[in-house]
Structures are given as structure tokens and as C-alpha cells.
Amino acid sequence: MCAQPTLGFIGAGAMTEALVQGVLAAGWTAPGQIHVTNRSHHGRRAALAARFGVRAHPGKGPVLEACSTIVLAVKPVDMDEVLGEVGPVLRPEHLVISVAAGVTLARLARGLGGHPRLVRAMPNTSCQVRQSATVLAAAPGADKADLEVARAVFSAVGQVLTLPEEAIDAVTGLSGCGPAYVYLMIEALAEAGREVGLPAEVAGSLAAQTVFGASLMALRTGEGPEALRLRVASPGGATLAGLRTLEEAGFAAAVRRAVQSASRRASELGSAPPRRGARVRRHP
Numbered sequence: 001m002c003a004q005p006t007l008g009f010i011g012a013g014a015m016t017e018a019l020v021q022g023v024l025a026a027g028w029t030a031p032g033q034i035h036v037t038n039r040s041h042h043g044r045r046a047a048l049a050a051r052f053g054v055r056a057h058p059g060k061g062p063v064l065e066a067c068s069t070i071v072l073a074v075k076p077v078d079m080d081e082v083l084g085e086v087g088p089v090l091r092p093e094h095l096v097i098s099v100a101a102g103v104t105l106a107r108l109a110r111g112l113g114g115h116p117r118l119v120r121a122m123p124n125t126s127c128q129v130r131q132s133a134t135v136l137a138a139a140p141g142a143d144k145a146d147l148e149v150a151r152a153v154f155s156a157v158g159q160v161l162t163l164p165e166e167a168i169d170a171v172t173g174l175s176g177c178g179p180a181y182v183y184l185m186i187e188a189l190a191e192a193g194r195e196v197g198l199p200a201e202v203a204g205s206l207a208a209q210t211v212f213g214a215s216l217m218a219l220r221t222g223e224g225p226e227a228l229r230l231r232v233a234s235p236g237g238a239t240l241a242g243l244r245t246l247e248e249a250g251f252a253a254a255v256r257r258a259v260q261s262a263s264r265r266a267s268e269l270g271s272a273p274p275r276r277g278a279r280v281r282r283h284p
């Protein structure tokens, strides 16, 4: 019988939680094969262990000892510190996958003392429900098998594409940050539904299901979103009235600007020098 794969996480925040939940839901490995550590937040580690059955450690040593694939899931600003701690204890067989926005493969390799087996991944938090859109970019020193391992991890939690690294900041601005734009759309739809007289619960559920159904149509029918939109909007009808209002308000242009500024910010985050003493706690 094949041993179940091991997976180590440095960082125990939102992205780690989404990935852990997704790979376990997919049955990719067993909870005991997943090892997690963070910087200092003991309660957060304990909560992940209690909720998912994964193994939580106060330091990086046991994670690196137990796992051959290590996911670096810390903020870009904390990455240099982490690379400095992980680099000296890496073994040649370790595959390191970074999900950090903007942190290049060259910077990872430098920080890890030239370790060649590196993959950059840009997933999104829909990993949690196994619907991530993930893009991978492999370092020149990663071999086919390394990319296959990364592909297997992220395929367990959604769709995976492999692209040249130059595309990753653009990917971050679109699909890495994209769930937040869509949540804003759902919030706005739900609020508007309430304003036109629907009960809050009904408006919330109609808004989310409408976005879900439209996404499935765009993914599954093979028709482009423009053709689908034109099919809904019959001349003189209610949809056209709504679309015209969005157009007048500059909806599409605002979305374009959002993706552009998020992509730019991703690239800035990756090149910014580490900031000390500016951490914001978000987990209980």
C-alpha cells in the first residue's frame, strides 16, 4: 500500500486553513500527515489541530522533519524571516511551494540558499470548498515530479493551470483577490434586493445562487460571457434596464481598475523590504 503524502505548512492563517480543509475534504491525505506551524499564536494552532486533526507545532523543525512538501503561507512581509529560518534546515528532497503574493522564485531561491525545488502557487480561498482557481509557476530547478506534486495538492482543491512566472502578479489581481470582488457583488445584490422589498435571507440566498449559477453557465456551456449576457438581455426588457444602469455607473471599468491595482500591489508587496512591528492579528 502506498504511504499517504505528507504536507507541511509554515503559517497557519486563512490560506492554510482553506488549503487544509480542501485537501482533507478531497481525501488527498490523512489529517495526521499534515503538519502546521506559525510564528507565535498558540491558540490558532490549537484550533486548527482540534478542528481538522492536523499536527500543530510551535517550531518549524518538526514540520520540516516530517514533511517532504512544505507550503510557505505567510505574508510577503514575513517571507524573508521565514526563508532565513527554513533555508538552513532544508534537505535536498524538500519541495517548497510558496503561495505568497509578489514574492518571486528568484527571491525564494536566494533566501533558501539556492534550493532548486521551488514552485510558486497563486490559489484563492475557494480552496476551502474545493473550487480554487490556482496558477502554478515552477523554478528552473524544479523537475517534472515536483510540478506534479504541486499540481496534485492544488488539483485536490480546484482547477490548476501552469503559466510562466511573469503572469503571477496579474493572476493575483484577478483570481487570487477575485473572490473578494465577487463577495462585494453578492453583498450589493443582496442589499439591493432588500431595498426593493425582499426579506434579508431571501435576498442573500438569491444573490449568492445567482452568482453561482451564472459562473456555472460561463464555465460549462462553452458560450462566452458576452453571448450569455446578450441572451439574458432582451430588447426593451428589465435586464437591459439594469445593465444600462451598470454601464452608466462605469461597472466594467471599475472592475478593470480593481484588477490592475491589485496586480500592481501584489508586485509591490513582493519587492517591499520587510516591515517590523506592523502585524495585524485577525484570528482569535
Ligand SMILES: NC(=O)c1ccc[n+]([C@@H]2O[C@H](COP(=O)([O-])OP(=O)(O)OC[C@H]3O[C@@H](n4cnc5c(N)ncnc54)[C@H](OP(=O)(O)O)[C@@H]3O)[C@@H](O)[C@H]2O)c1
Binding pocket: 010, 011, 012, 013, 014, 015, 016, 037, 038, 039, 040, 041, 042, 044, 073, 074, 075, 076, 078, 081, 082, 099, 100, 101, 122, 123, 124, 125, 176, 177, 282
Ligand atoms: N488570503 C487569501 O485570499 C490569499 C489568496 C492567495 C494567496 N494568499 C497568500 O497567502 C499568504 C498567507 O496569507 P493569509 O491570508 O493566510 O495570511 P494570515 O492569515 O495573516 O496568516 C499568516 C500566517 O503566517 C504566520 N507567520 C508569520 N511569520 C511567521 C514566521 N516567521 N514563522 C512562522 N509563521 C509565521 C502567522 O503566524 P502568527 O499568527 O503566529 O503571527 C500566520 O499564521 C500570503 O502571502 C498571501 O499573499 C492569500
